[in-house]
Amino acid sequence: MDILPMLTWTTQHLPDRVAQSIRETVPDPRVLSDWQVSQIAQAVAATVEEAARLDRPRQRRREWMLLIVGLIAGALLSIPVGIWVNSIT
Template identity: 70%
Template sequence: MSDEQANKIARAAAAETEAAALAERPRQRRREWMLLLVGLIAGALVSIPIGIWVNSIS
């Protein structure tokens, strides 16, 4: 196998990997936003009862 053939194979593999990563990016962003929203909602749901409890004991 010549260096030129090896370079062509390497470029093809790199292009295929990049295409797969590019297709995955929107799904990853959506997952990150959903985790952010779930975290914010969970934080609010936990902090409200704690706030009520602190107000009741003071």
């Protein structure tokens, strides 16, 4: 799964969703102004983007490890299967 579309979605929509959630939780504009809600939403979106950016190398390492393990397991499994096929023919 490519993370770029997810990051683009986060950049475009997360601040709006967070602002909407905050406004639903605190509907009175005297408690939190629209500017404050917008600033909180931007801060949350920046935190989420930074966490996603930090997790990207870990995800790539995991994908490479799974690829290598899969190739090794496939090679190790193909040897006995080949021997078995040769023995029954």
